[in-house]
Amino acid sequence: MEFEAVVGMEVHVEINSKSKVFCGCSGNFHAAPNTNVCPVCLGMPGVLPVLNVDMVNKSVAVGLALNCTISRWSKLDRKNYFYPDMAKNYQISQYDLPLCQNGWIDIEVDGQTKRIGITRAHIEEDTARNTHTIGGNQSGVDFNRSGLPLLEIVTEPDIRSAKEALAYLTALKQMLQYLDVSDCNMEEGSLRAEANISVRPVGQEKFGTKTEVKNVASFSGVHKAIEFEIARHIKLINSGGKVVQETRGWDADRGITVPQRLKESAHDYRYFPEPDLVPIVVDEAWEQRIRESLPELPAARRSRMGTQYGLSAYDANVITLSQDTANYYEQVVAAGADAKKAANWLMVELQSLLSAAKQDIRDCRVSPADLAALVGLIESGAINGKMGKDVIAEMFETGKATQDIVNEQGLSQITDTGEIEAIIRQVLADNPAQVEQFRSGKDKVFGFLVGQVMRATQGKANPALLNDLLRRELSRQEN
């Protein structure tokens, strides 16, 4: 039997407001444990939470970017459960009237565009963090994370493979970074993804029994965990077994999912309206203000830059992956570089230097103007491509200007006809046997002679010019 997978994703994103969502404590969770805490985020009785307006603005911005309907009227609810990460025994969240609903995002898989439905995006507060286990039987709890603004984004069960799930996360992260609402660092937990996974025979309408996978700390982990889970379901069903509805954790070391023991009655949260917080009313004017403040979003930028600079779909995609890279590229072109060549130098040479140094393009010492100058020098023939690679590596290392490096290292190509001709005559005189072979029709020897001249010039001869001059000299000597 052939199966297809049905996957829905739930992503929790920590929004980068300066303060927490219901109190004025700092949102910086790198601080020493339990130093960004107050009676509100410690869950003391009798305190009054007040909603951070920055969270509403940023949540609406995300909702609009994800093509959601923004609720004119929405409210906060209490989700009740007992757990040490939630001191007041309820989490403030949104239940039946979330701020954003019914949106979509387009993802790219194997060159095909696919639309993934967004069910909802709602406001909630993050929980505290247990950071270490003391002596095996105890945990330490740090409330710095308690009350950080959290946006939960839920998809429709539209995802059909691990690959699509990865593409969805990539597109979502790109969108969130363009909006500058989160640093989306999965390792640090500012973006957390959970997947609901089931399989069904191809052609069957009804969903199979689903499992939920949590605890995945990287994008590649999500891909592997979903792939593993789909295969596990299919194997179970094919061998006559049944999938059990449960929550499973991803064990990255062993590369498998394992069942998680859950608190009892975890699914009866007895939601009710949070009486301490008043409803949120986002009227048309407010929504419009946020809409107008949105930056150019990834899809729009990709298509504009593709047209404006004549980039291939692939190139436009790579360059607009991050806003910083797209900005850098546009500055290189604005500084006068050829658009196509600038794209190549950015995507291949500069990108590999950045990856090797694990550096962000924002901190790159090669300025856009320098990269433009380099592209210009290569185009004019002043240096060749191979030298260009050395120059960009040197610029990357030292931050020196392009022309300075070229001058210092005497890297300029020899474009002086007389100088190259003199070397060619010397090489031909030194290799009479090869010249003879060439004359008797062995064309391959031509490459050998080019190589000899190149070596004599330490690779600095302009290759096109060298080819011309060598052919001319060979035929001149023959006559």
Place this chain on the structure above:
Amino acid sequence: MSKITKQDVEYVAGLAQLRLDDAAKERLVREMGDILAYMDQLNELDTSNVEPMMHAMEMTNVFRQDVVEPSLPREEALMNAPVHDGEYFIVPRILEGDAS
């Protein structure tokens, strides 16, 4: 007519982590039943022309600006904890990944 059973009371008590003796359970069966009976009475009214009330407060949009305010000194934050180590609140071991 809604009916509350002893099992319902025990289930809700379990969710709220309350330990109840038999007398309390019997009393709550009666009291919760009375509340639901009152709801049934309200349900008899025709409310088709009444705006649903989603929240007890008439006020909307009360916000704070995104400004960082001083937090508590850590000694004060930890002061009431039954167990702490000067940095963390100490609790019985938390199962991995068990957060909501």
